[in-house]
Amino acid sequence: MYSVVNKKIKLEHGSIKKKIIAVASGKGGVGKSTVTVNLATALAELGNKVGIIDADVRGFSIPRILGVSTKPKAVDEKEIIPPEVKGIKSISMGSFVDENSPVIWRAPLLGGALEQFFKDVRWGDLDYLLLDLPPGTGDMPLNIMQKVPHADILVVTTPQVTATKVAGRIGKMAEKMKLNLLGVVENMAYYQCNNCGQKEYIFGENGGQYLADYMETELLGQLPLISELRQRSDAGQPAIFADPDSLISREFIKIAQKL
Numbered sequence: 493m494y495s496v497v498n499k500k501i502k503l504e505h506g507s508i509k510k511k512i513i514a515v516a517s518g519k520g521g522v523g524k525s526t527v528t529v530n531l532a533t534a535l536a537e538l539g540n541k542v543g544i545i546d547a548d549v550r551g552f553s554i555p556r557i558l559g560v561s562t563k564p565k566a567v568d569e570k571e572i573i574p575p576e577v578k579g580i581k582s583i584s585m586g587s588f589v590d591e592n593s594p595v596i597w598r599a600p601l602l603g604g605a606l607e608q609f610f611k612d613v614r615w616g617d618l619d620y621l622l623l624d625l626p627p628g629t630g631d632m633p634l635n636i637m638q639k640v641p642h643a644d645i646l647v648v649t650t651p652q653v654t655a656t657k658v659a660g661r662i663g664k665m666a667e668k669m670k671l672n673l674l675g676v677v678e679n680m681a682y683y684q685c686n687n688c689g690q691k692e693y694i695f696g697e698n699g700g701q702y703l704a705d706y707m708e709t710e711l712l713g714q715l716p717l718i719s720e721l722r723q724r725s726d727a728g729q730p731a732i733f734a735d736p737d738s739l740i741s742r743e744f745i746k747i748a749q750k751l
């Protein structure tokens with residue numbers, strides 16, 4: 493069931509010097525898309541050329557979080573110029589449909605969209621291509637992982653037991669498919685009081701480390717639950733663009749340095 497299909501999708505209008513990173517999570521709402529966009533901006537801040545494919549074609553949210561305000565442009569029938577935000581190129585189903593309308597295409601069509609995102613987009617020479625996978629371990633993320641067996645998997649989780657348990661299945665899936673696991677990012681790891689500085693472990697403690705140990709990989713970082721991040725995501729102003737020296741920006745840069 494998990495066998496690697498020997499049909500890697502390749503970029504036809506560009507190249508990747510360093511890595512394709514597929515960002516996965518066991519369930520929705522753990523901050524996978526937020527982490528994808530902020531790591532992309534952190535990698536760009538470190539001097540890398542970065543692209544993002546919003547492979548969460550049903551639950552797309554990259555354009556909103558990254559602050560994409562223009563549409564992709566078709567140059568001819570086979571080539572699409574992706575929108576850019578401060579040098580970061582991105583492509584999403586969200587650019588082709590209205591944000592408020594549900595995507596009701598069936599899986600084969602959605603899979604086709606992903607191939608187009610790889611093949612038809614003029615990516616140019618990139619250092620990193622980040623893929624925001626659909627959440628969970630269902631057919632959609634599985635199909636994508638099969639098509640990009642050359643991607644490294646980064647798993648986002650909260651410390652909560654329920655989240656780490658389901659995220660553990662991604663590790664097993666990656667192992668069976670012989671994909672390389674890059675590590676775990678623990679999001680919403682703690683809340684730090686603005687007044688007294690005390691840390692509160694709202695979703696429990698050490699879940700990220702537990703998951704990393706279980707999957708025999710590295711815990712790449714622990715991000716706080718911080719309203720600034722939510723506000724900036726809602727406003728389409730990634731933290732690093734707004735203030736590269738803020739606490740949360742520095743946390744993302746620390747993780748990006750390990751990628």
Ligand code: ADP
Nearest residue numbers: 520521522523524525526680716717718722725
């Ligand atoms: P997913 O992609 O896993 O479904 P999102 O990235 O859409 O999750 O995040 C879910 C919600 O949580 C969003 O409103 C986002 O702004 C918020 N969020 C994510 N990470 C944090 C954080 N560390 N602190 C505060 N809010 C966060």
